[in-house]
Amino acid sequence: MSTPTLSVSDLRVGSPFNELLHGISFDIAAGERVGLIGESGSGKSLTATSVMGLLPETLAASGTIRLNGVEADLLTAGERRLNSLRGNTMAMVFQEPMTALNPLMRVGAQVAEIMTVHRTEKGRRQARDRAVELLAQVKLPNPAEAALAFPHQLSGGQRQRVMLAMAMANDPQLLLCDEPTTALDVTVQAEVLKLIGNLVTDRGTALLLITHDIAVVAEVCQRVLVMYEGDIVEDGPVGRVLTAPQHPYTQKLIAASDLSSVDDRGRLHTMSMPVISTPRAAASSPRPVAADAAAAPILPPHRAAHQRLEQGGPPVVFNEVAGVPAISVRDVSRQYRRRGGGLFAPAPIVHGLREVSFDVGEGQRFGIVGESGSGKSTLMRILCALDQPSAGTVDVLGQSIAGASERQLRDFRSQVQIVFQDPMGSLDPRMRVRDIVAEPLRNVSRADALARVEAQLNAVGLDADVMHRHPHQFSGGQRQRISIARALITRPRVLVADEAVSALDVSVRAQVLNLLADLVDEYQLTLVFVSHDLGVIRHLCDTVAVISDGRIVECGPTASVYDRPLHPYTRQLVSATPSMRDLARRAAN
Amino acid sequence: MVFVVLRRLGVFATTVVVASVVTFLMLSILPGNAARIALGVQASEADVAAQATAMGLDRPAIVRYLDWFGHVLIGDFGTSTVSRQAIGPEITDALGITVILVLTSVVLALLFAIPFGILTAVRQRKPDGAILSGISQIGVAVPGFLAGMLLVTVFAVTLRWLPAGGWVDPGEDFGGFLEHLILPAIALGSVQGAVLSRYVRSSVLEVMREDFIRTARAKGLGAGPALFRHGLRNAAVPVMTVLGLQIATLLVGAVVIERVFSIPGLGSLLLDKVALRDLPAVQGIVLVLVVFVLALNFLVDLAFTLVDPRLRSAA
Amino acid sequence: EGEPDTALTVGLLATPGNLDYTTTAGAAIPQALLYNVYEGLVKLDNDGTIIPLLAESWTVSDDGLVYDFLLHEGVAFSDGSPFTAESVKFSLERVKDNWTANGPAYLDPIASIEAVSDTEARITLSKPSNSWLFNMSGPVGTMFTESGLADLATAPIGTGPYTVSSFKTGDSLVLATNADYWGEAPYMTDVTLRYFTDATAQTNALLSGDINLISGISQFQLVDQFKSNTDFQVLEGASTGEVTLSMNNASDAFSDVRVRQAVMYAIDRQAVMDTANSGYGLLIGSMVPPTDPWYDATLADLYPYDPDQATELLAEAGVSDLTVAFKIPNLPYAVAGAQVVKDQLAKVGITANVTALEFPAVWLDEVFSGHDYDMSLIMHSEPRDVTAFAAPTYYAGYDSPAVMAKFAEADAADATAYIELMKEATTTMAEDAAADWLYLQPAISLADADLLGVPKNTPSLALDLSTIAR
Amino acid sequence: MTAVNAQIPTPTGPTPARRSKNGGGATLWAGVVLIGLVLLAALVSAFWTPFDPEGVFSDSILLPPGAEHLLGTDSFGRDVFSSILRGAQISLLVGTVAVGIAALLGVPFGIVAGMNPGRLDQFMMRGNDISLAFPALLLAIIFGAIFGAGTVTAMVALGIGTAPAFALIARSGTLQVMSREYVQAARASGKSGFFIGVRHVLPNISGMLIVQASVSFGIAVLAEAALSYLGLGTPPPTPSWGRMLQDAQGYLFIEPLLIVWPGIAIAVVVLGFNLLGDGLRDRFDPKMQVNR
Numbered sequence A: 001m002s003t004p005t006l007s008v009s010d011l012r013v014g015s016p017f018n019e020l021l022h023g024i025s026f027d028i029a030a031g032e033r034v035g036l037i038g039e040s041g042s043g044k045s046l047t048a049t050s051v052m053g054l055l056p057e058t059l060a061a062s063g064t065i066r067l068n069g070v071e072a073d074l075l076t077a078g079e080r081r082l083n084s085l086r087g088n089t090m091a092m093v094f095q096e097p098m099t100a101l102n103p104l105m106r107v108g109a110q111v112a113e114i115m116t117v118h119r120t121e122k123g124r125r126q127a128r129d130r131a132v133e134l135l136a137q138v139k140l141p142n143p144a145e146a147a148l149a150f151p152h153q154l155s156g157g158q159r160q161r162v163m164l165a166m167a168m169a170n171d172p173q174l175l176l177c178d179e180p181t182t183a184l185d186v187t188v189q190a191e192v193l194k195l196i197g198n199l200v201t202d203r204g205t206a207l208l209l210i211t212h213d214i215a216v217v218a219e220v221c222q223r224v225l226v227m228y229e230g231d232i233v234e235d236g237p238v239g240r241v242l243t244a245p246q247h248p249y250t251q252k253l254i255a256a257s258d259l260s261s262v263d264d265r266g267r268l269h270t271m272s273m274p275v276i277s278t279p280r281a282a283a284s285s286p287r288p289v290a291a292d293a294a295a296a297p298i299l300p301p302h303r304a305a306h307q308r309l310e311q312g313g314p315p316v317v318f319n320e321v322a323g324v325p326a327i328s329v330r331d332v333s334r335q336y337r338r339r340g341g342g343l344f345a346p347a348p349i350v351h352g353l354r355e356v357s358f359d360v361g362e363g364q365r366f367g368i369v370g371e372s373g374s375g376k377s378t379l380m381r382i383l384c385a386l387d388q389p390s391a392g393t394v395d396v397l398g399q400s401i402a403g404a405s406e407r408q409l410r411d412f413r414s415q416v417q418i419v420f421q422d423p424m425g426s427l428d429p430r431m432r433v434r435d436i437v438a439e440p441l442r443n444v445s446r447a448d449a450l451a452r453v454e455a456q457l458n459a460v461g462l463d464a465d466v467m468h469r470h471p472h473q474f475s476g477g478q479r480q481r482i483s484i485a486r487a488l489i490t491r492p493r494v495l496v497a498d499e500a501v502s503a504l505d506v507s508v509r510a511q512v513l514n515l516l517a518d519l520v521d522e523y524q525l526t527l528v529f530v531s532h533d534l535g536v537i538r539h540l541c542d543t544v545a546v547i548s549d550g551r552i553v554e555c556g557p558t559a560s561v562y563d564r565p566l567h568p569y570t571r572q573l574v575s576a577t578p579s580m581r582d583l584a585r586r587a588a589n
Numbered sequence B: 001m002v003f004v005v006l007r008r009l010g011v012f013a014t015t016v017v018v019a020s021v022v023t024f025l026m027l028s029i030l031p032g033n034a035a036r037i038a039l040g041v042q043a044s045e046a047d048v049a050a051q052a053t054a055m056g057l058d059r060p061a062i063v064r065y066l067d068w069f070g071h072v073l074i075g076d077f078g079t080s081t082v083s084r085q086a087i088g089p090e091i092t093d094a095l096g097i098t099v100i101l102v103l104t105s106v107v108l109a110l111l112f113a114i115p116f117g118i119l120t121a122v123r124q125r126k127p128d129g130a131i132l133s134g135i136s137q138i139g140v141a142v143p144g145f146l147a148g149m150l151l152v153t154v155f156a157v158t159l160r161w162l163p164a165g166g167w168v169d170p171g172e173d174f175g176g177f178l179e180h181l182i183l184p185a186i187a188l189g190s191v192q193g194a195v196l197s198r199y200v201r202s203s204v205l206e207v208m209r210e211d212f213i214r215t216a217r218a219k220g221l222g223a224g225p226a227l228f229r230h231g232l233r234n235a236a237v238p239v240m241t242v243l244g245l246q247i248a249t250l251l252v253g254a255v256v257i258e259r260v261f262s263i264p265g266l267g268s269l270l271l272d273k274v275a276l277r278d279l280p281a282v283q284g285i286v287l288v289l290v291v292f293v294l295a296l297n298f299l300v301d302l303a304f305t306l307v308d309p310r311l312r313s314a315a
Numbered sequence C: 001e002g003e004p005d006t007a008l009t010v011g012l013l014a015t016p017g018n019l020d021y022t023t024t025a026g027a028a029i030p031q032a033l034l035y036n037v038y039e040g041l042v043k044l045d046n047d048g049t050i051i052p053l054l055a056e057s058w059t060v061s062d063d064g065l066v067y068d069f070l071l072h073e074g075v076a077f078s079d080g081s082p083f084t085a086e087s088v089k090f091s092l093e094r095v096k097d098n099w100t101a102n103g104p105a106y107l108d109p110i111a112s113i114e115a116v117s118d119t120e121a122r123i124t125l126s127k128p129s130n131s132w133l134f135n136m137s138g139p140v141g142t143m144f145t146e147s148g149l150a151d152l153a154t155a156p157i158g159t160g161p162y163t164v165s166s167f168k169t170g171d172s173l174v175l176a177t178n179a180d181y182w183g184e185a186p187y188m189t190d191v192t193l194r195y196f197t198d199a200t201a202q203t204n205a206l207l208s209g210d211i212n213l214i215s216g217i218s219q220f221q222l223v224d225q226f227k228s229n230t231d232f233q234v235l236e237g238a239s240t241g242e243v244t245l246s247m248n249n250a251s252d253a254f255s256d257v258r259v260r261q262a263v264m265y266a267i268d269r270q271a272v273m274d275t276a277n278s279g280y281g282l283l284i285g286s287m288v289p290p291t292d293p294w295y296d297a298t299l300a301d302l303y304p305y306d307p308d309q310a311t312e313l314l315a316e317a318g319v320s321d322l323t324v325a326f327k328i329p330n331l332p333y334a335v336a337g338a339q340v341v342k343d344q345l346a347k348v349g350i351t352a353n354v355t356a357l358e359f360p361a362v363w364l365d366e367v368f369s370g371h372d373y374d375m376s377l378i379m380h381s382e383p384r385d386v387t388a389f390a391a392p393t394y395y396a397g398y399d400s401p402a403v404m405a406k407f408a409e410a411d412a413a414d415a416t417a418y419i420e421l422m423k424e425a426t427t428t429m430a431e432d433a434a435a436d437w438l439y440l441q442p443a444i445s446l447a448d449a450d451l452l453g454v455p456k457n458t459p460s461l462a463l464d465l466s467t468i469a470r
Numbered sequence D: 001m002t003a004v005n006a007q008i009p010t011p012t013g014p015t016p017a018r019r020s021k022n023g024g025g026a027t028l029w030a031g032v033v034l035i036g037l038v039l040l041a042a043l044v045s046a047f048w049t050p051f052d053p054e055g056v057f058s059d060s061i062l063l064p065p066g067a068e069h070l071l072g073t074d075s076f077g078r079d080v081f082s083s084i085l086r087g088a089q090i091s092l093l094v095g096t097v098a099v100g101i102a103a104l105l106g107v108p109f110g111i112v113a114g115m116n117p118g119r120l121d122q123f124m125m126r127g128n129d130i131s132l133a134f135p136a137l138l139l140a141i142i143f144g145a146i147f148g149a150g151t152v153t154a155m156v157a158l159g160i161g162t163a164p165a166f167a168l169i170a171r172s173g174t175l176q177v178m179s180r181e182y183v184q185a186a187r188a189s190g191k192s193g194f195f196i197g198v199r200h201v202l203p204n205i206s207g208m209l210i211v212q213a214s215v216s217f218g219i220a221v222l223a224e225a226a227l228s229y230l231g232l233g234t235p236p237p238t239p240s241w242g243r244m245l246q247d248a249q250g251y252l253f254i255e256p257l258l259i260v261w262p263g264i265a266i267a268v269v270v271l272g273f274n275l276l277g278d279g280l281r282d283r284f285d286p287k288m289q290v291n292r
């Protein structure tokens, strides 16, 4: 066997307080595409930054890292030597396309710089020309023009392509990608991944692709490394690991990732490993709500027709419900005036929603799916009367809420509740859990409130003793449980969830989805669930509306939409979200 | 486009008018009688009353305001009750001196603060960085006039290298002008420099944590070049804000240094005129100061737009 | 060393706001212009004696009513117009109607002015007045020419040895020699008066060589460093500035003479002078500086420091727990002196609540015009201001018809009686404790060691530059 | 002018979770120790000083440092050590009151503006621009002329002059907090604006406000010294470090040490609060900056 491009052995990384990587070893051969998966905090990024020699000053590494053709051990090599390797022999693409580019420099110049730094092009001019070429290779439309753009003028996917162009500029032997697509929409993600795959195959570059998403690995990689708490616990071909995972952690991870496979109660597989250290409650699956909860999910009272919006056609009222629907939205538009607008220009107008009409029946589980910026959150805010539509009417539970005053909304407020996307943002870090959960209650005595909070926390699988803690003492999954408890404490009839699980690790995601499903059943809620992830929607909702550029373009029963998408956009979306089974099949080939 | 420019100018004009009203109202309740000050202790009360009428002090406030501001709008700040001269030139002379002093000191401050701030940021975890940072901390804590007093004592009084104070017009005698400028500019600039270097430091520290610096490092740029090519322009943005505010406060704040060095700047003029209750002059000075600051804000605003393409293309 | 150095820079404290002392009060303008740019018929020499200036000589009629002045010939104003007896008539007649500051009333005794010939002017008084001729040595006696009135505020035209070549208020006043000066040309040809706001800055400027002379230093702790420095000379003379602890004689607190006298005994003037004035000054005990002929040195001992006596007097007056509003101007000497006074008053049971009022604006308003105070501390720097101080309408509220009558009598009396009567009146005022004249501010000048002829005393408002040489 | 305000360097995440473990440790403690010293001096001097710092002692003028008078005496014969101790009271008083006024005026103003984007915010920020154009020193000069110079006037002027900075900080913090989902959740629960302002916004911007307060404190102490130099500060005999400096100036060649002691005292308190501010900033949010 020839020398591997990258050879890491017994890599240990420690902070002054504890060891973070416990002596990991792996090789990557030339042209090999290796995925590195694992939970948040398992040490994936540390591994990559160690290789690049860009560890934070506060961390110390030991072991050896060798790069083919470089006699020195990268861990001990001098800064000068490393500088000559970085961007040249090895290159890296980071996760955040929004911040990874210098906002004050034209992207072409940023790409050209990597060539001037390593003198791989004769001069500035040549470097610039080459940069445009590279931008063309990563399929940026209008590369010459794009080269003159500033980062903020490009979309996230475009920026990530720029990063990729930069990384590939000097034909590195080794390409490290740290979660290169997590910030991107599914459809864009698929394109970028394909691009990465093609670029490395064409040039025989060795690839280490870091991700927490198994689907991504299956898409691009040949081999996969699974990391768990600073150790590599599994290393094998993708097909084998997906179909026959060896390590128990991998097994659970893969089970939890599969949103299409459910247990006999119709619930997702969750991880029983003590993935999250603190909470007792979170480790256990939610307690069964009722003895017969395992029965088939409540049948939707109304079966939606499968409709689509014709390009240029008349506005359609989707999912029209006979009688009194729980939610009725008619011709709702929302325009935003962007703030500022700079010194000498009027504020630009942004269309959040354009003439949206639909109903949601009582007890229906209505999913809304769409890409970033398509108007999902806008719609959700309007449904909760947190925002007013610019035009159109919204009736919720028989009450018209467009233009209603806060007084008129008092009843509505306790009937409709929301769960937000998590990362700390939805819980006030300064408040104790009991106060957070009790917040929606009004005219309730303190003692009563505490009793109800306790009961509600129990219902979401948290012990009463968490009441006095602050949110930062909880894991992501637990925090989402607290959010759900807060939403349900007023016994609402409608629950609106905006990206309620998209910030969670796969393992925890399954738990929270199960919990939501249980509670919706138990409280007989009407659910509006907003997500960019079709898989999540498909698991939880009976009806789904696909929204694009402020318009609902397709709506119908979930299975129907998923299996026979009518709108081209939906089709794109569906194909970008393969099921676990597809993945395993594909990887095996 | 034209509409928006007009709107912004409208806002600016309204702000100025409101500021003028605030200025006028604030100063109209000044105790003390300008007429009595002009005539001194020997004059009788009747003389003083007659003088007050002659000075127009007994007209209703609204009339005085409209008369004053109306004339200001056509560039006439009125006549000083003390010097009997047109106030406009008096203010512009003094403003010119203060602006030269402030700008010089700010330039000195920047010359010091930028390298020093960057150094302390880059060497943050090294002992020398900590020591340098400590020095700038102490620099921030020293009152500016104390620095001025010590500079005079050493360089003017003891060594006799430079004049202890006063001002020479650059047009009159450029060498003399520089000689007179150097100590006060250093006194004013050293403290500002220490303050600015703290901002440069924290701004650079912040930028060093940015993802795009990591990207630059991953390209193979060393830590230094990465910071210089990618970091500094980004770090400049918050520093510029502080700079704008500093210049604004220094226009008045320089008065202390002006006093130490007997420089006839705007702050000194203001103190003198307030002491003599030369109301038209005081109103004029305050208004000029306020408008200057407002205009400065506007310029800083503009500068941002130039530095930051995100703001530029929003336009 | 070829050319003699005839450039002089003088550091002064108070800046003139403009250059027109006919309508603007204050000592700053006369200090700069009187005797230098402007001249009168007579002037005060450095000892306080009235000597001829534009008048070569004069005679007084026996009844003291008619003054015949013989004027110098060939005198011209700096704008070229001639100075004649008509100028005298014009200038003095103008005072009554056009002057608003610097004591136009001083010329009230004048009944008529007559230009007898070009060089002879006759002034007739309505009643004899000793103070009149003295006052003629001050600003009101200034000679103007009609053509020079255009811009009094910035371009003064006089007959003096200097002309104003530039004036920047708050900064400097530059004088150039008057090429056609009728008298002896001054030695210093380029004189710059530089104005400071701070005494330390002033002395620093002298030490660093920026200026050559400080006339009338105001903070005496700064003086000692020059005494030991051979590069400089220290000139100590007398001023006309009586640092006065004024008591509002009309107020409840001080209407009783015994209470005022108690204050006199309670205050250790020497200690006040030592502490607040670094020991510089002269204990005077009345409102008379030694340059006035009726100065009486014994008055300084009229009320020796005796707190017991003070307590007794207070008891006698039936006063206990006296609290007084002590409103001082926010000037360094007053702020310093008031602290010592307050401390000493506390020792005899008088509580002085000190408030430092902005000077001049608020102090003039509240204390001087409003009489709203019990006690104040301020220097009266005008020459011969004791008569003004005795006026019942004055802020001191001292109301003694006998003293006023005596002043009037003195003014009209012959020269010897004049002095005697003045002495009597001022002694009465001291005995009445009309105020506590703490000490006389010294006139201290600091100068380069090689300067000659620096005026030592300041008997008048003027700073006479013509005698200075190197 | 909008952009200027928007661009005032602002903290990025006012959450305690961002607190770094040992962030700002040494700096913070150095600051606490220095301020502790000053606080101690202020407290002790309220009950005891070696000598009366306000009396006049004509027989002990300008003594050099020695056993009896640790730091010597001044021109009134006052024990400099006693004056320095007592001066701590004025410094802390001026700082506390000025910062208190600034916070009381600026913070609610900023929060209300930040919570009401649109016209009200625009309007209030224009007002803020105007008050920003009246710097503290200018106000102190004008107020000194109107109300008479003194400690109270100086404190009020400094407070009002600093308020716009607090308003800007509070507003930008509020804008961030308002974009948090927990605020949306509170609104969805029907909570009033007042409730949200008090329960959610204020606690979550308190970190940056504390940092701003601590920095402003140092500035206020320096400003008081400058005002004393101009004769607009604390009147004698109450000892104030700024005025001691001003007085000492006249004795620079006779007793140079006189200028050293108050100079050190001022530097200590300002340094203390700056270090505290830096330390707190690191602790609350490493990315945080405050406009000065």
Ligand SMILES: Nc1ncnc2c1ncn2[C@@H]1O[C@H](COP(=O)(O)OP(=O)(O)OP(=O)(O)O)[C@@H](O)[C@H]1O
Pocket: A015, A020, A038, A039, A040, A041, A042, A043, A044, A045, A046, A047, A056, A058, A059, A212
């Ligand atoms: N500078 C640092 N100092 C101390 N601990 C650190 C530092 N950087 C990372 N860690 C810790 O090291 C562990 C591994 O971090 P790493 O960033 O490699 O995780 P990851 O697998 O990339 O997670 P994610 O998917 O969230 O990016 C985490 O527990 C993290 O808290």
Ligand SMILES: Nc1ncnc2c1ncn2[C@@H]1O[C@H](COP(=O)(O)OP(=O)(O)OP(=O)(O)O)[C@@H](O)[C@H]1O
Pocket: A336, A337, A338, A339, A350, A351, A352, A370, A371, A372, A373, A374, A375, A376, A377, A378, A379, A532
């Ligand atoms: N307050 C606002 N001011 C201006 N524009 C806004 C505002 N809120 C949303 N928008 C714009 O409206 C459009 C729809 O935004 P919305 O947040 O509803 O999208 P989304 O589908 O929820 O996206 P994401 O998945 O990223 O959350 C976007 O273009 C967005 O930039």
Ligand SMILES: [Mg+2]
Pocket: A044, A045, A046, A178
């Ligand atoms: Mg990572």
Ligand SMILES: [Mg+2]
Pocket: A376, A377, A378
């Ligand atoms: Mg959204």
